[in-house]
Amino acid sequence: MFKSDAGPEGRLDPKMSESTAAVNPPPQDTPAAPRRAHGSRNDLYLYALLTAMVAGAWGFTRLGLYTSKSDVAYWMGVAGGVGMLLLLSYPMRKHLRFMRGMGKANHWFVGHMVLGVAGPMLILLHSTFQIGSLNAGVAFYSMVVVALSGVVGRFLYLRLPRNLNGQKLSLGQLRGVLDAEHTSAARLKFAPKVVDHCRRFEALALDRRMVTGAEILRAMLVLPWLRWRTAWVCRAELRRRLVALAHTEGWTRGQMNSRLRAARRLTNDYLAGVLRVALFAAWERLFSWWHIAHVPFVYILVISAVAHVVAVHAY
Numbered sequence: 001m002f003k004s005d006a007g008p009e010g011r012l013d014p015k016m017s018e019s020t021a022a023v024n025p026p027p028q029d030t031p032a033a034p035r036r037a038h039g040s041r042n043d044l045y046l047y048a049l050l051t052a053m054v055a056g057a058w059g060f061t062r063l064g065l066y067t068s069k070s071d072v073a074y075w076m077g078v079a080g081g082v083g084m085l086l087l088l089s090y091p092m093r094k095h096l097r098f099m100r101g102m103g104k105a106n107h108w109f110v111g112h113m114v115l116g117v118a119g120p121m122l123i124l125l126h127s128t129f130q131i132g133s134l135n136a137g138v139a140f141y142s143m144v145v146v147a148l149s150g151v152v153g154r155f156l157y158l159r160l161p162r163n164l165n166g167q168k169l170s171l172g173q174l175r176g177v178l179d180a181e182h183t184s185a186a187r188l189k190f191a192p193k194v195v196d197h198c199r200r201f202e203a204l205a206l207d208r209r210m211v212t213g214a215e216i217l218r219a220m221l222v223l224p225w226l227r228w229r230t231a232w233v234c235r236a237e238l239r240r241r242l243v244a245l246a247h248t249e250g251w252t253r254g255q256m257n258s259r260l261r262a263a264r265r266l267t268n269d270y271l272a273g274v275l276r277v278a279l280f281a282a283w284e285r286l287f288s289w290w291h292i293a294h295v296p297f298v299y300i301l302v303i304s305a306v307a308h309v310v311a312v313h314a315y
Contacts, residue, residue, distance in 0.1 A: 047151070050117070050151070053117075053121060054121075054124065057121055057124045057125055057129075058124075058129055060125065061124075061125060061128040061129055066128075067128065068126065068127055068128045068130055068132065073125070073126050073127075073128065074126075076122050076123075076125050076126040077122070077123065077126035077127075079122050080118075080119050080120070080121070080122030080123040080125075080126055081119075081123070081305060081309065082119075083115045083118050083119030083122060084115070084119040084120070084123070084143065084301070084305065085302075086111075086115050086119075087112060087115050087116060087119065087298075088298075088302075089108070089111075089112075090108050090109065090111070090112035093105070093108050113150075113154070116147065116150045120143055120144075120147040123140070123143055127140060133311070136308055136311075138300075138304040138307075138308075139301070139304040139305045139307070139308040142297065142300045142301040142304045142305075143301055143305075145297050145301075146294070146297050146298055146301045149290070149293070149294045149297055150294075152290060153287075153290050153291075153294060156283060156286055156287045156290055157287060159279075159283045160280075160283050160284065160287060161174055161276050161280060161283075169280075174273075174276055174277045174280055175277055177273055177276075178273040178274060178276075178277050181269055181270045181273040181274075182270070184266045184269060184270055185198055185266065185267075185270045187266060188238075188263060188266060188267065190241060190245065191237055191238055191241040191263070193237050194234045194237050194238055194241075194263075194267060197230050197233055197234050197237070198230065198234065198267065198270055198271060198274075200230075201226060201227065201230045201271060201274060202274045204226065205223055205226070205227075205274050205275065205277075205278035206274070206277060206278055208223070208278065210279075210281050210282045210285070211285075216282045216285060216286065219278070219279065219282055220279065220282055223275060223278055223279065224275065227271050227272075227274075227275050230271060231267065231268060231271055234264075234267045234271075235264055235267075238260060238263045238264060238267065239260060242256055242259055242260050242263065243256065
């Protein structure tokens with residue numbers, strides 16, 4: 001039976017055995033693990049907002065307040081075109097030597113993202129979601145492809161592991177973080193089956209080849225599921241072991257629950273570190289493939305937009 005809750009929870013009794021002491025890790029003994037700039041929930045909010053903005057623009061154009069040939073639509077097109085043109089300033093800032101000292105790169109990137117949303121939205125309002133000519137159709141669909149490609153690029157970019165300073169981590173640095181998490185896993189020695197499950201997941205994840213598109217897709221679908229299954233098995237084993245230790249050592253229920261949360265946190269951090277290292281190459285390769293495909297669409301957009309502007313003013 002558990003003792004009544006007395007004394008601070010989560011603290012170790014000096015008289016407790018060494019095996020139970022492994023449950024309470026000393027604070028700040030491992031470096032911070034990489035974290036993404038935004039979580040998956042924030043991504044969903046952003047994509048929902050973009051969808052709502054497009055739906056709102058479509059509804060606004062259905063009110064009949066103006067036509068695609070009116071002066072209002074014309075100046076919307078001009079503003080949207082200028083915004084799309086200014087998008088090129090971000091890659092220019094990265095590749096032109098004289099622009100590299102102009103402000104911070106992250107500020108340019110934020111401006112690039114804002115223009116990447118505002119420009120296409122103004123073009124949608126300008127066109128009232130209608131295509132009146134061939135060159136307008138080419139320019140419109142090129143813009144749609146580039147805008148969607150930008151959303152995909154942001155999704156991939158945020159999946160590249162980042163350190164606390166926002167710099168992209170190399171695979172070697174990630175392995176260093178994983179080695180530190182190995183130390184955390186070693187503190188779970190009171191539950192050897194949990195450590196065995198974690199080691200098996202590590203061996204399976206890090207030995208997987210990820211070169212071809214099929215291998216990358218298979219790993220990205222299979223590894224997160226294997227991580228979840230391993231975590232679920234470990235959670236059950238940790239509870240079983242700690243309940244037994246709680247009865248042996250005479251812990252209160254609060255002490256047992258506190259140690260259970262700490263042990264599960266160590267396990268989850270370790271498995272997350274393994275998954276980050278395993279998928280690093282996959283995200284890198286997907287991002288490089290995206291970049292190769294994104295650039296030609298940008299050129300097509302610029303050429304078709306210029307042709308559209310010339311045709312509008314000429315005819």
